[in-house]
Amino acid sequence: MAGDAMNAIEARRLTRELPGPVPVTLVRDVDLKVNRGEFVAVTGPSGSGKSSLLYLLGLLDVPTSGSVLLHGHETAGLSADDMAQLRLARIGFVFQFHFLLPEFTCQANVEIPIRRLAALSDSQARKRAEALLDSLELADHRRKYPDQLSGGQRQRVAIARALANDPPLILADEPTGNLDTRTAALVFELFRKLAHDQGRTVLVVTHDAELAQTADRRIHLVDGRIIS
Amino acid sequence: MALPLGLSIALQHLSHRRRQTLVSLLGVSLGVAFFIGISSMMQGFQRDFIARIIDVQPHVIVKDEVRAAPRQAVERAFPDGAISLRGLKPREEVRGIRGARNMLATLEEVPGVHVAPALSGNLLLRFGGKDVSVNVTGIQPERERHVTHLEKDLLSGSLDALYTTSNAIIIGEGIAAKAGIRKDDLISAVSPVGVVLKMKVVGIFRSNITLMDNFETYTLLKKAQILQNRANVINRLNVRLDDVERAGPLAASIERQFGYRSEPWQEQSRNVLGIFVIQNAIMYSTVTAILIVACFGIFNVISTVVFEKTRDIGILKSMGFRDKDIRRIFVLEGLIVGIIGTLIGWLIGWGLIEFMASLDFKMEGFVKAQGFVLYRTPKHYAISAAMAIVSATLAAWVPARRASQLNPVDIVRGAG
Structure with missing residues (x-):
């Protein structure tokens, strides 16, 4: 299995259907391998199933058939609690909306996943959150609440939160959808660094073809199938 | 920041919905206070009455009299008689x-x-x-x-x-x-x-x-x-x-x-003791009614919070919070309202008892009395706390369950 372990993500004949009177297939027979430390952009028109694929790979959703292997480990058949634990420790999510908790400061928002994992003491958690925010040039905004920040700043706090438990896998769903071009480019640059400098595997869903060009690899989806 | 994570999130939610939270707190407090005040008054009266009966009347x-009507001579003589006699003149007993x-x-x-x-x-x-x-x-x-x-x-x-x-x-x-x-x-x-x-x-x-x-x-x-x-x-x-x-x-x-x-x-004294049973039943149903209303209040706040915080719940779940972690947060909110409400209710109840104790009037019912006879016992405080906290937790359970069952994909996709 040593060879398989090289793949951070592996999808085997992944299919996701929404049941109903008229079943809708979101993702169809997707086979995919992503290497460690690779920065991959997933593109496609809206409704092509790129977000659905991301949720399946991030264990937020369960496939109708097929399976997902993370770092060589089969995830099919894991309980909901086990999947939550994997998301907590191994996967960092960034969404189009920052989804920061509005009642908590930036610092506290970043601390939440650390404290949930409870591998660090409270004071260590605070230091880690501070360090993360500092590294994203948010040192001055630690005590601020999300609604006191600009869109780009908020998204950077959300990235800091995704990195909170030092996950090897970063999954981003349209992270630049609400940002202006310049800020979006900065955020993409940040993802590239996370992959190339820190060795994390980064998968970004975007509809911006220009930004997608900066990724190591592009996966293009149409109607739930990988076209290229 | 030393508070446990779930607790600090729960507290944030409640302070966000401050007015609704206060109303349900008040509901719980009143239920607890009335229970303490009324039961102190009623049990005080009942115990006083029983003490007086024991003191005054023969035990x-x-x-x-005999409990069953005495059998007549003819029935005693022929216990297995095949004929029943009617219009029998009973023997005069001294x-x-x-x-x-x-x-x-x-x-x-x-x-x-x-x-x-x-x-x-x-x-x-x-x-x-x-x-x-x-x-x-x-x-x-x-x-x-x-x-x-x-x-x-x-x-x-x-x-x-x-x-x-x-x-x-x-x-x-x-x-x-x-x-x-x-x-x-x-x-x-x-x-x-x-x-x-x-x-x-x-x-x-x-x-x-x-x-x-x-x-x-x-x-x-x-x-x-x-x-x-x-x-x-x-x-x-x-x-x-x-x-x-x-x-x-x-x-x-x-x-x-x-x-x-x-x-x-x-x-x-079974007539009076029977009235006591009814009195107690009335008291318990009154307090239960108050607490049920308070429970609706708690249910309402927490349901509102769950509805408002759907996005937060989605992100917490995507982050790796398990269903039971989410459930715990919202049950905790009910528990907080229950506990704080109980503490306030204790205080009001205590004040109510002291107020009633300070009243001075004459009344004449079964017995003559001067003012309220009050029975103070920690038992009333304990019972009211148990009732309030259990019902507050139950009221929170339903919306908490719904929150824990939210599908994070629906939430993050819906927002996107």
Whole structure:
């Protein structure tokens, strides 16, 4: 299995259907391998199933058939609690909306996943959150609440939160959808660094073809199938 | 920031919905406070009443009655008779306890038991053109003083005056007030069998049990037997025990041994004790109703928070919060409202009790009382806390379950 372990993500004949009177297939027979430390952009028109694929790979959703292997480990058949634990420790999510908790400061928002994992003491958690925010040039905004920040700043706090438990896998769903071009480019640059400098595997869903060009690899989806 | 994560999120949610939270807090507090106040008042009254009954009345009364109608001679002679007789004229039984002297002697042998014989009947008192119908009880003062409270209840006069004055009678305060009788007045007493006696009032008593003060009079046993024209007859044995708890078993064993109806104090007062049961039921249902309303309040706040915080719930779940972590947060919110509400309710309840204790008024019902008799016990605080916290948690459980079952994909996709 040593060879398989090289793949951070592996999808085997992944299919996701929404049941109903008229079943809708979101993702169809997707086979995919992503290497460690690779920065991959997933593109496609809206409704092509790129977000659905991301949720399946991030264990937020369960496939109708097929399976997902993370770092060589089969995830099919894991309980909901086990999947939550994997998301907590191994996967960092960034969404189009920052989804920061509005009642908590930036610092506290970043601390939440650390404290949930409870591998660090409270004071260590605070230091880690501070360090993360500092590294994203948010040192001055630690005590601020999300609604006191600009869109780009908020998204950077959300990235800091995704990195909170030092996950090897970063999954981003349209992270630049609400940002202006310049800020979006900065955020993409940040993802590239996370992959190339820190060795994390980064998968970004975007509809911006220009930004997608900066990724190591592009996966293009149409109607739930990988076209290229 | 040292608070546990779930708790700090729960507190944030509640402080975000401050007004709704305060309303449901108030609901819980009022439920708890009313429970404490009302139960202190009611139990205070009930315990006081029972203490008075135990203090004043005989613990067991043996009456000249039997529980089942006596079988007639013909039924006894032919127990398996094939013919049933109708229109049978029952044998006249002499009223009164037969072998009372023997019973008295037997019971007096038992340690911790005091017995006094009595004959009670009706009497009409005439004084100054007023007629008062009363109950007259013939007693033996030297025995009576060990069995009932009469001697201690005397406002004036003494029990021994029944011996030293001829045709002496002791009357209740209510009778004295009604007919305008004072101590040492001479009154005429007319019995149902037509005996008329001039009697001298040698004492007036006040038991604070309204019924007794308005209807009871006492005279010597011999005098009562003359009034009722029932020489040597006793129709009641009053028993007082050193240990009240033995009343039930003792009454049962007397009844088994002698056949006469023996009523322990619980049975004598069963009407009132039955009212207490109803009183308690009313109190509990009132408090339950208040708490149910409070529960709707809690349910409402937490449902609103769940609805408003759907996005937060989605992100927390995507971050790796398990279903039970989410559920815990919202149940915790109910628990917080329950606990804080309880603490405030304790304070209000305590204040309510102290306020009622400071009131001073006269009332006359079953008993005469001055102000509320209050019973203070930590038990009421504990029961109210348990009820409030359990119901608050249950009210939170439903929205908490719904929150935990939200699908994060629906939330993050819906927002995107």
